[in-house]
Amino acid sequence: MEIGKKLKKARVQSGYTQEEVAEQLQVTRQTISNWENEKSYPDIISVISLSEVYQISLDELLKGDDRMIKHLDETTNVVKSNRKLLFAVIVNILLMALFVVINMTLPENKYILAGSFSIIMISTATLFYQLIKKF
Structure with missing residues (x-):
């Protein structure tokens, strides 16, 4: 499953709106939408923050998404x-x-x-x- 689908699923299961998550991460709602639609990818700090907000492990969030792993590798x-x-x-x-x-x-x-x-x-x-x- 791609990171965008996982992020959206985790957000919905946590009961948050995109706006609420955006406020917690200090980004725009559009940024959350772009991540969920895979128009862009979060940086490693944002991935960690999302993991904390959604109370989901990094392993669950990232496992199986080769494009996200490649993006994080290139940026870090x-x-x-x-x-x-x-x-x-x-x-x-x-x-x-x-x-x-x-x-x-x-x-x-x-x-x-x-x-x-x-x-x-x-x-x-x-x-x-x-x-x-x-x-």
Whole structure:
């Protein structure tokens, strides 16, 4: 059974409305609705809070829902996230080194210089975006 169905079933069995649960979790009613309709997934803190509000174990709530487990893994796996960020930094450094080498060996070819400079700028912007998003 998917997490949305489980959340709705637990809420109904507990006798709460979406609005009441939203107040307890300090989120909007629409957020509760989105979780129940699987338009979005709760974060790990919200899952724990829902477990407490509905007086249901985390195991019962999460067991058998591979998409929710994957979502929680992706949002809480710091090691995997840091590896991806380190990989992006290394790729960016290699691209910059490549740009310097190209600039030294082919200074007269403006199209290659412009293309490689554009790639480096896009790579750097993407890296900065990921850093900003992380912090």
